[in-house]
Amino acid sequence: MRTETTSGPxxxxxxxxxxxxxxxxxxxHCHLLGSIQAQTVVELAAKHGVxxxxxxxxxLYDHASYEDLGEFxxxxxxxxxxxxxxxxxxxxxxxSLTEGGAAHxxxxxxxxISPPGxxxxxxxxxxxxxxxxxxxxxTDTGIDSRVVVGLCREDTPAAALELVETVIAHRTEEVxxxxxxxxxxKGPPVQFAPAYARAAEAGLQRTAHSETGPPQHIEVLLDxxxxxxxxxxxxxxxxxxxxxxxxxxxxxxxxxPVSSDIGRYSGSGDGSHRRIRQMVEAGLVxxxxxxxxxxxxxxxxxDYRALAHALGFGLDQLGTFTLNAVExxxxxxxxxxxxxxxxxxxxxxxxxxxxxxxx
Ligand code: ADE
Ligand code: ZN
Numbered sequence: 059m060r061t062e063t064t065s066g067p068x069x070x071x072x073x074x075x076x077x078x079x080x081x082x083x084x085x086x087h088c089h090l091l092g093s094i095q096a097q098t099v100v101e102l103a104a105k106h107g108v109x110x111x112x113x114x115x116x117x118l119y120d121h122a123s124y125e126d127l128g129e130f131x132x133x134x135x136x137x138x139x140x141x142x143x144x145x146x147x148x149x150x151x152x153x154s155l156t157e158g159g160a161a162h163x164x165x166x167x168x169x170x171i172s173p174p175g176x177x178x179x180x181x182x183x184x185x186x187x188x189x190x191x192x193x194x195x196x197t198d199t200g201i202d203s204r205v206v207v208g209l210c211r212e213d214t215p216a217a218a219l220e221l222v223e224t225v226i227a228h229r230t231e232e233v234x235x236x237x238x239x240x241x242x243x244k245g246p247p248v249q250f251a252p253a254y255a256r257a258a259e260a261g262l263q264r265t266a267h268s269e270t271g272p273p274q275h276i277e278v279l280l281d282x283x284x285x286x287x288x289x290x291x292x293x294x295x296x297x298x299x300x301x302x303x304x305x306x307x308x309x310x311x312x313x314x315p316v317s318s319d320i321g322r323y324s325g326s327g328d329g330s331h332r333r334i335r336q337m338v339e340a341g342l343v344x345x346x347x348x349x350x351x352x353x354x355x356x357x358x359x360x361d362y363r364a365l366a367h368a369l370g371f372g373l374d375q376l377g378t379f380t381l382n383a384v385e386x387x388x389x390x391x392x393x394x395x396x397x398x399x400x401x402x403x404x405x406x407x408x409x410x411x412x413x414x415x416x417x
Pocket of ligand 1: 127240241267
């Protein structure tokens with residue numbers, strides 16, 4: 059079957075499959091708690107004697123049932139409640155980076171973690187288990203990774219500031235920045251300015267979610283929180299002036315097609331990915347990731363596949379998403395240059411032979 063494209067030559071389904079499976083990927087918006095396979099949650103629940111209300115691995119992640127972000131986040135709370143000790147943290151990090159990362163040609167990931175989502179696990183224990191999983195995943199598959207600590211916007215600004223102080227007090231080289239997650243309606247961004255200012259002072263990089271909020275929230279993220287990139291940010295296209303500013307400043311937006319389609323933030327829940335199309339057409343710097351992959355029935359390859367089919371993107375545009383993620387990453391310059399070279403080589407290797415001239 060051939061699909062019509064908006065951005066290049068016509069691409070067949072077989073070609074899309076070859077491209078999306080072979081494409082090198084750089085993952086900047088994947089939550090550790092959201093990337094745990096249901097079977098692992100069931101096993102950890104049994105280990106800790108947690109009641110999953112009769113759920114099995116088959117029924118736990120019923121993504122079609124999430125009516126809004128809040129419903130999804132309450133399932134995420136259940137997942138967080140079973141990830142408790144160093145072995146659990148090692149396991150979920152390792153599985154997320156190997157089967158859920160390297161197996162999809164993810165070369166590098168900035169893992170978004172949510173310390174408040176783990177209940178009472180002390181921050182240093184959390185980091186110890188996670189970094190052990192990162193090291194073993196790198197040894198076994200080559201995937202490189204860092205950590206982004208999410209402040210919970212459903213907590214108070216004081217709790218967010220306290221978490222930043224904890225991150226600074228227990229600073230490790232793997233932890234390179236902070237984010238802001240959970241429900242935007244319950245925590246408008248401006249109130250987290252003191253926590254972000256403290257992070258900036260300590261040299262931490264900054265991003266934040268804006269998935270349901272108005273385009274003005276994106277201005278707050280840039281001007282009040284000092285974010286160098288935005289998680290989601292679909293509503294930017296509702297304001298032509300803010301869009302123009304973001305195009306001009308090359309602000310990266312890390313979009314997650316499948317989860318945001320189910321949540322209806324990027325479109326209408328019909329697979330049209332309307333806002334992502336508008337963002338690309340407006341010339342915004344867009345990168346792709348998969349947010350909470352098994353919880354939304356997706357994986358890093360499938361998010362690219364979904365966009366390729368819905369919007370007719372071929373290798374040029376899909377490769378650009380990866381290269382945009384390289385630019386938006388928070389790696390040191392030399393590491394970033396090495397990642398860019400590798401990604402470029404692997405993207406070029408996916409180009410088929412030049413078509414023979416027609417005679
Ligand atoms: N935590 C995990 N996934 C999230 C999302 N899509 N929005 C906000 N917080 C999240
Ligand atoms: Zn997210």
